[in-house]
Amino acid sequence: MKRTLYWLNKDLRINDNAALNLASKSEHLLCVYIVDKQCFEANNFQSKPLGDIRWQFLQGCLDDFNESLSKLGQELYIVYGDTLSTLTRLCENYQITDVITTKFPGTYENRLITQLNERLPELNINQVDQFTLFTKNALPFELEQLPVSYSKFRKKMAEVSISKPVPSVQSLPSMFDTLPAPTRFKPEWLPSVSAVKAKQGFEFEGGEQQGLTHLRQYFSSNSPAEYQQVRNNLDGWKNSSKLSPWLNSGCISVRQVMNYLTDFEQQQGKNSSTECLYLELLWREYYQWVHGKVGVKTYQFKGLAKHKPLTTFYPERFNKWCLGNTPYPLVNAFMHELRQTGYLSNRGRQIVASCLVNELSVDWRYGAAWFEEQLIDYDAAVNWGNWQYIAGVGVDPRGGRHFNIEKQTTLYDPNGDYQAKWSDQSQQSIQANQALDSVDASDWPVLE
Numbered sequence: 001m002k003r004t005l006y007w008l009n010k011d012l013r014i015n016d017n018a019a020l021n022l023a024s025k026s027e028h029l030l031c032v033y034i035v036d037k038q039c040f041e042a043n044n045f046q047s048k049p050l051g052d053i054r055w056q057f058l059q060g061c062l063d064d065f066n067e068s069l070s071k072l073g074q075e076l077y078i079v080y081g082d083t084l085s086t087l088t089r090l091c092e093n094y095q096i097t098d099v100i101t102t103k104f105p106g107t108y109e110n111r112l113i114t115q116l117n118e119r120l121p122e123l124n125i126n127q128v129d130q131f132t133l134f135t136k137n138a139l140p141f142e143l144e145q146l147p148v149s150y151s152k153f154r155k156k157m158a159e160v161s162i163s164k165p166v167p168s169v170q171s172l173p174s175m176f177d178t179l180p181a182p183t184r185f186k187p188e189w190l191p192s193v194s195a196v197k198a199k200q201g202f203e204f205e206g207g208e209q210q211g212l213t214h215l216r217q218y219f220s221s222n223s224p225a226e227y228q229q230v231r232n233n234l235d236g237w238k239n240s241s242k243l244s245p246w247l248n249s250g251c252i253s254v255r256q257v258m259n260y261l262t263d264f265e266q267q268q269g270k271n272s273s274t275e276c277l278y279l280e281l282l283w284r285e286y287y288q289w290v291h292g293k294v295g296v297k298t299y300q301f302k303g304l305a306k307h308k309p310l311t312t313f314y315p316e317r318f319n320k321w322c323l324g325n326t327p328y329p330l331v332n333a334f335m336h337e338l339r340q341t342g343y344l345s346n347r348g349r350q351i352v353a354s355c356l357v358n359e360l361s362v363d364w365r366y367g368a369a370w371f372e373e374q375l376i377d378y379d380a381a382v383n384w385g386n387w388q389y390i391a392g393v394g395v396d397p398r399g400g401r402h403f404n405i406e407k408q409t410t411l412y413d414p415n416g417d418y419q420a421k422w423s424d425q426s427q428q429s430i431q432a433n434q435a436l437d438s439v440d441a442s443d444w445p446v447l448e
């Protein structure tokens with residue numbers, strides 16, 4: 001008898017989910033989502049892999065997915081603990097014959113699958129390639145031959161067709177008779193969700209239904225046709241698609257987004273804005289495959305470069321940057337928005353990353369890890385890839401990006417509206433003419 005465990009991760013949706021379709025063919029099915037304790041513990045870069053805001057969003061995704069499953073006669077079994085030992089224990093206890101999961105290019109997920117396979121060699125593990133726009137088999141080159149620049153990648157992918165979303169399941173097999181009711185027990189190390197509520201900023205609500213509603217609304221407006229002109233603006237719901245939180249939790253798939261975009265182009269006409277939106281989705285795609293190719297180099301100081309950057313770790317500067325208390329008012333406003341809402345425009349992300357690396361000379365990995373904790377739309381490949389790009393150790397052959405903060409302020413916040421909105425009145429911000437450091441490199445107080 002086929003007893004299948006579907007291990008859900010960043011694929012919390014019913015629609016366009018080939019892994020769920022495959023799971024629907026088994027005789028007995030257990031749908032599992034694991035909340036790993038490690039996500040809430042500080043890593044080597046002083047940040048946690050999962051901060052309160054994304055955790056709150058994720059809970060919405062889990063609730064919504066569970067509700068959809070219940071309409072198909074199934075339930076989501078949420079388990080708290082170490083991922084590998086939980087998977088092993090469940091497979092052993094419930095005599096699982098098959099594990100189904102979505103395949104991610106990331107090193108962490110792939111290592112887990114390898115380890116599970118080593119522990120339980122009899123287990124049949126099926127990884128469904130559906131996180132990206134193109135499957136690995138559809139790439140017109142071996143992953144090792146992935147072009148070293150985005151523009152070359154874009155040219156190569158121009159001829160490859162994009163698959164349509166797959167049909168949705170209509171029914172699912174039952175759980176095992178012997179299984180105890182799904183756990184509602186929550187360990188004490190979980191942060192309390194009700195404590196998190198942004199005072200202002202965008203309202204992102206986790207869940208497939210919420211993601212699909214937003215997807216429909218965005219593409220039934222004229223915004224995609226104007227995307228290119230407004231995408232770099234600092235504030236405003238319609239300046240960009242705001243699809244990233246749902247995309248990265250898997251509430252919607254990138255193929256669904258492309259499908260909407262293609263329909264929009266057929267009905268309203270293709271223009272430079274719709275093309276630009278496609279090219280951004282392709283950046284996401286490129287970073288996934290770069291991550292798949294370079295593996296752990298994604299997280300290393302030297303990244304893909306030959307030499308290490310000339311930055312280091314200054315705890316005081318890093319803390320001031322995190323708290324939005326640097327000598328740069330625009331950067332401070334960005335950091336306040338990020339910390340309060342979990343979201344930041346692309347231009348905002350570029351400017352604060354450039355500031356940390358170039359103005360504050362701090363090791364870029366601390367910034368990437370802070371983003372990992374704070375962002376509601378965190379994605380490993382895209383986040384660390386973009387940070388590498390700015391720090392000059394990534395895929396960019398031109399080597400690094402240095403944004404002139406004064407010029408960016410004049411361009412994007414000439415009247416200071418954005419800075420006023422996100423200024424922190426309770427904080428005594430340091431002025432541009434004040435010293436950034438109160439201690440020197442050997443921790444001695446800096447004298448006036």
Ligand SMILES: Cc1cc2nc3c(=O)[nH]c(=O)nc-3n(C[C@H](O)[C@H](O)[C@H](O)COP(=O)(O)OP(=O)(O)OC[C@H]3O[C@@H](n4cnc5c(N)ncnc54)[C@H](O)[C@@H]3O)c2cc1C
Nearest residue numbers: 240241242243244280281283284346349377378379383386
């Ligand atoms: C330092 C830094 C860190 C970042 N970290 C993340 C992250 O963890 N997760 C994340 O999704 N994006 C990240 N981005 C990329 C980008 O800022 C966000 O994708 C975008 O702001 C999300 O808003 P949106 O959905 O409205 O984007 P839109 O402008 O509407 O773009 C549509 C989609 O295209 C993709 N996209 C857009 N810009 C980029 C980009 N620069 N690189 C790769 N894909 C892109 C995203 O999937 C996005 O949802 C980062 C950028 C920088 C500079």
